[in-house]
Amino acid sequence: MKANFLHNKTKLVIQAALLVLIITLLVIGAFNKAHTTDFEAYCPFGGIMSLGSKLWMGTMSCAMSENQLFMGIMLVIGVILFGKLFCGYLCPIGTVTEWLNKLFARFNISIVLKGKVDRILRLGKYVLLFFTAYFTITSSELWCKKFDPYFASVTGFGTDTVLWAGILTILVVVVGSVFIRFFWCKYVCPLSALSNIFTNILISAPIVIIYLIIRLIGWDMHIIWLILALCLSGAITEIFRYKFYSIPLLRVTVNHDHCTSCGLCAKACPQGIDVYEYDKVTHPDCTLCMDCVKECDEDESIGLNQSKKTWIPPVILGGLIILGVILANNFSFKTLTERWGNYETLQNVKSIELKDMRSVKCYGSSKSLYLKLRRIPGIVGVDTWASDHRVHIFYNADKLSDIDVKKAVFTPSKYILQKFGDTPSDLLEIFEIPVNGLWDVYDNYDLVRMLMKNPDIVGLKTDFGEPVLAEIYVVKGSVTPAELIDIIEQKSYTRIIKGEEVEVKVDFSCEGKGRKLGEINYPDFRKDFFAAYNQEFNNYQNYNLADLKVLEIDFPDAESTLARRELRYFTSHVSEYDGVVRLQTVFTDRPVLRIYFDPKQVSAEQVEAKLTSPKLKVFQSNGDIIERDNVLKFAGEVRINNAQ
């Protein structure tokens, strides 16, 4: 007799619905980039890792959401009290694995590994969990994204995935599923190992408690030892005992007074468990999927806790998910909390809340903000909530006002929106418009893209104000302030993302009608907006300018992102000569590169040769020298001048 794949319709419907949902969201995201789904935000494994990171480092992993965190907590509660429900019903990899396995089962090429090979291979997932947990918890970055087959699939091998590792793990899932029953889940999946550790709660809980006591009594024991102890305890229990020390609230039970040992339940079990050999199924792979119970026709022979209430596991799972969503919507965890200076002893500490800080979107960007704030006298603390881009800044109210703090935090910016290659003598008009909703660099990017659509709008400068002041440079007589306000107050604009047109919603509003600040000619505008680069090295300050020469050459791409990044390496490259002491880019009547050198130590020809070296020699702080391609492009003839 063959087991019927369709007997367990509840599980089938849940699995199919989830896969359809994921595929639908993927298709929607593929056709409309504005509706791309963040699949990572619902991964409970990331949530548990993030919780570990929060407890150890005091920070959440980048891009982690409360949704993910509470899904992780619900998964842990579910596993401890009931079993591996997530694996049985929700895990998309588990579903694909199970279906592939069932599809190929008819060709009799799929086997269930048993005995020593099975037990030894089970160690693999604990090894992977150990490294994943260690690197994630100690870095606040989800390390497993590099190779996670789910993440690689739903992001189309996004930037966080290492291509070969993503392809390899997808191959392991697919090929493994075809030939070996649940190869990924049993032997590779770190979430499976983590679930088993929580199932093994009567061993895991004492380990955690001992670790906490050790830390409480003052021994600064690193978390790696806790991770190692938990992984070892899970692996040893699973491999040697083949069942866990668990709280058995729900178990598949077999009544041998009624069981005929026909084996149908074992055939139905996707995990390949010999169900009928148990009184209570304590096998580490059981996910309470209920396939075995649904398959059996003999009354009272098999059940869930000796009943036929097979609806209990999916209902519990649904309840846990709903509870997780409710909690996620009512709690928000800080991404970063820092206090410094004399925060503890200050009498008059106040805080301000800044909302819509879109550039605060993860732990890394929170840390950047913290480093910036630390340099501002009078500011003594910061809390960030990356999930809703919110920041609390603590300051000494005897020294600073809330306006001072906002001003110090604000970054004035300049953007050239159009370039005229032939440096025309056109006059530009400058209009100042206060803009609500313009604060963060990401707001600036939106406004830049909106303004750039008009070729007569040439530049944008932002300056602190409440609201922020936008200085907009336009070709004289071409655009009025009223037209600028119409552009700024559009509710959306379109932009191209990965070759597709995407509608982006925005919410700027202007105060007043705008005013004219003055006029400027185009070359002066370019000089004012030029993003100059300047590095002094090799004891530049010890030289008299009169003793130095300057090599100058046109550098048309000086302001490009690529050039600005590569200039750091180029600086290291030219610093090889002790007599080369400064490198800068300036706008004369066009962008140029200048290299200052001492002609007594190095010749102009030697310096010039550096410009065209095919490889840059980069000197590392640890003494190593690396080489990278020289991609900088200069134009025209080299000019040698006296330094001024």
Ligand code: SF4
């Ligand atoms: S529990 Fe039911 S399906 Fe399984 S062997 Fe016994 S009678 Fe057959």
Ligand code: SF4
């Ligand atoms: S023993 Fe039953 S409930 Fe457990 S995994 Fe197998 S079929 Fe599902």
